[in-house]
Amino acid sequence: MSTLPAANVVNQAPPLLTGEQLRHVREAAGLRQADLARALDLPRSSIWAMEHGRRPVPSVHYDRILAICAEAQAEQARLVARREALLCLPAPHRAASYARA
Numbered sequence: 001m002s003t004l005p006a007a008n009v010v011n012q013a014p015p016l017l018t019g020e021q022l023r024h025v026r027e028a029a030g031l032r033q034a035d036l037a038r039a040l041d042l043p044r045s046s047i048w049a050m051e052h053g054r055r056p057v058p059s060v061h062y063d064r065i066l067a068i069c070a071e072a073q074a075e076q077a078r079l080v081a082r083r084e085a086l087l088c089l090p091a092p093h094r095a096a097s098y099a100r101a
Contacts, residue, residue: 029069
């Protein structure tokens, strides 16, 4: 009975970010695949392949992906807050605010 040498055994840890999780985080941030790809300097097809399980999400990109998505969510929150603040103003002020924007 022979055994395989230990060098042939590959122990791979499960990915910290699955393709499904990547898609969820990206969509929650309001980003398109092209937006995230541009920010990571990757082709859009790479983001598609990661999200569909065709290739793993490289661990070197984890922090950057989360930072990009967090910034996009923060920007969305700022825009929503500005819109809500403008809607609370009396009608003539809203029109003037939109004219300046």
